[in-house]
Amino acid sequence: MLLEHDLSVSPAARAAQIWRHREQIEREAAAQFHQLARELASAGNSELAKRATRAALDEQRHARRCRALVESLVGPDVAPADAPRRLTLGPATLSSRDRMLYAAVALGCVTESLSCALLLELKEAAVHPLVQATVAEIVTDEIEHARIGWAVLAAEAALRDVAWLTQYLPVIAAAAIADDVQPMAGEVELAGLGVLPRERVQALVAETWATVISPGLARVGIRSGGG
Ligand SMILES: [Fe+2]
Ligand SMILES: [Fe+2]
Structure with a gap:
């Protein structure tokens, strides 16, 4: 399906396909953080x-x-990024305050924490100068984005029981892996171009889940299993 899987295509073109997808993921994250900001403002957490x-x-x-990286890899790229797929996180049955917490956990505590782990590894492996610079810039911000999720969770947990999120953790984890982690994985030969070797993805996700996400959630009574 993806160009990235077609080995007759050059490594740069295959990596570009993955960075195009990342562009879409970044746009989705922008919309989701804007939404979270609105919800935090209405909850009084300015x-x-x-x-x-x-x-x-x-x-x-x-x-x-x-986008700049895609163009540096394959030249001017006229194909527009795909439209964002998911803008609102969490089941519609939740109250707006609960959806805010759901979004903060899904986006910050889970997706951004996993993203930090993957990007730190990519940063080490990158050899293309613009890939290095791009990954370094993104990972610095993603660390703060993960902290926002953990700060929202701590603030809510100080006010009320948040253990109800336990039931949603399998869905949150599966969505983060399918939508944000797997699309950044590819062949080993693309590692220097900012694509994570597939064999490393599973190990990194399991490690980050066990050492960062699961203990952080457990501190406020959310059980998340072994990952
Ligand atoms: Fe980002
Ligand atoms: Fe982010």
Whole structure:
């Protein structure tokens, strides 16, 4: 389906396909952080709302960096990025406050924490100078974005029971892996171009789940299994 799987295509073109997809992921993250900022503002948490707005702007910048990288790999790219797929996180049956918490956990605590782990590894492997610069810039911001999720969770957990999120963790984890992790994985030969070797993905996800995400969630009574 993806060009990335077609080995007759050059490594640069295959890597470009993955960075195009990343551009789309960044645009989705921008929309989701804007939404989270609005929800935080309505919940009266203006400090975290400001941080979420800054994160949304970071994500828009990341999308532009991804586009620049695609063009440096394959030349002028006229294909527009796909439209964002998921803008609202969480089941519609939840109250708006619960959806805010769901989104903060899904986006910040899970997706951004996994993204940080993958990007730190990619940063080490990158050899293409613009890939190095792009990954380094993105990972610095993603660390703050993960912290926003953990800060929202801590603030909510100080006010109320948040253990109900346990039931949603399998869905949140599966979505993060399918939508944000797997699309950044590819053949080993693409590692220097910012594509994570598939064999490393599973190990990194399991490690990050066990050492960062699961313990962080357990501190506020959310059980998330072994990952
Ligand atoms: Fe990003
Ligand atoms: Fe981010």
